[in-house]
Amino acid sequence: MVRTPSCDKNGIKKGTWTPEEDKKLADYVANHGCWNWRQLPKHAGLSRCGKSCRLRWMNYLRPNVRRGNFSQEEDKLILELHQSLGNRWSTIARQLPGRTDNEIKNHWHSSLKNRSCSTNFKSKPLGNNLKTFSRKEDRSDEDVNIDSLLNNEVHIILESTPILTCPVASSSTISSLSHSDHSSINLKGFGVEDDACSRQLIGENNIGDFWTQPFVQDFEGNVNLSTDDFMEPFLELGILYPPCPIDDEESFWFYGMHMAQTSEVLQL
DNA sequence: AACTCTGCCAACCGCACTCTT
DNA sequence: AAAGAGTGCGGTTGGCAGAGT
Numbered sequence: 001m002v003r004t005p006s007c008d009k010n011g012i013k014k015g016t017w018t019p020e021e022d023k024k025l026a027d028y029v030a031n032h033g034c035w036n037w038r039q040l041p042k043h044a045g046l047s048r049c050g051k052s053c054r055l056r057w058m059n060y061l062r063p064n065v066r067r068g069n070f071s072q073e074e075d076k077l078i079l080e081l082h083q084s085l086g087n088r089w090s091t092i093a094r095q096l097p098g099r100t101d102n103e104i105k106n107h108w109h110s111s112l113k114n115r116s117c118s119t120n121f122k123s124k125p126l127g128n129n130l131k132t133f134s135r136k137e138d139r140s141d142e143d144v145n146i147d148s149l150l151n152n153e154v155h156i157i158l159e160s161t162p163i164l165t166c167p168v169a170s171s172s173t174i175s176s177l178s179h180s181d182h183s184s185i186n187l188k189g190f191g192v193e194d195d196a197c198s199r200q201l202i203g204e205n206n207i208g209d210f211w212t213q214p215f216v217q218d219f220e221g222n223v224n225l226s227t228d229d230f231m232e233p234f235l236e237l238g239i240l241y242p243p244c245p246i247d248d249e250e251s252f253w254f255y256g257m258h259m260a261q262t263s264e265v266l267q268l
Numbered sequence: 269a270a271c272t273c274t275g276c277c278a279a280c281c282g283c284a285c286t287c288t289t
Numbered sequence: 290a291a292a293g294a295g296t297g298c299g300g301t302t303g304g305c306a307g308a309g310t
Contacts, residue, residue, distance in 0.1 A: 014280075015303090038295065054296075055279065090298060101298075106277050 013047040017056055021046055025053055026061050059100045066098030070107055078104060078112055 028044035
């Protein structure tokens, strides 16, 4: 399962990540963000290549990465998406919150592939708006087609599945970070996919079901609206992005992330 | 108990794409 | 427009763990 640590001729370490390395990486990203993967290991005091650091972060250390068994719902979704999209693991992974492309790919090869071939599983026809993608195709075009797929054929029910709280398996490095570490996280450099970082910032106790919890469970104890309560009047008007009720910059950022997530859930 | 086989999964590798200069 | 750097993605590998013999 793990590779024996080794170094190449340049002294770059390969193989299994140790808990110490995990902590260094997690601490560094928490404090400085991932502004440049190639430079990061040098500044973080790691004898790893940037690529390795990125992979480790994305697949393992990143907050909100779900680990453990795939649910039947997830299996079904993967099978359906794979039948439509092929081996586009990163695209498939975007439809399974908390799952990484690597994990889905491994799961496919280890168990779903056989099931796909040997069972009578068959997805419904997907309509004419779907096409076989190639890597070169325009992303926005792709997104439109995936939206069509999800809206028309696949009923994502993953919102109901529990979101594990930052289950860093081997070293609990993230969860061991102090509150001050969290509060000093520099968000610069995090992409949309790293919105999980924001969840962690909001507070460990609230993360578990952040997506299904009331919106803004109190940044400062002032706002406590449920998603339904808050969104309903806007949804009636067809507005998915109502104005932010809080006007400080940080809250606005969280708000943006939450709205993006909320609208995603609502549209599925 | 010892050995072999197999499944699983973390991590590596190389290519393609995007962005910057 | 071209070149180089940085990043993303998918295929593949290495090796541990557990099951089977």
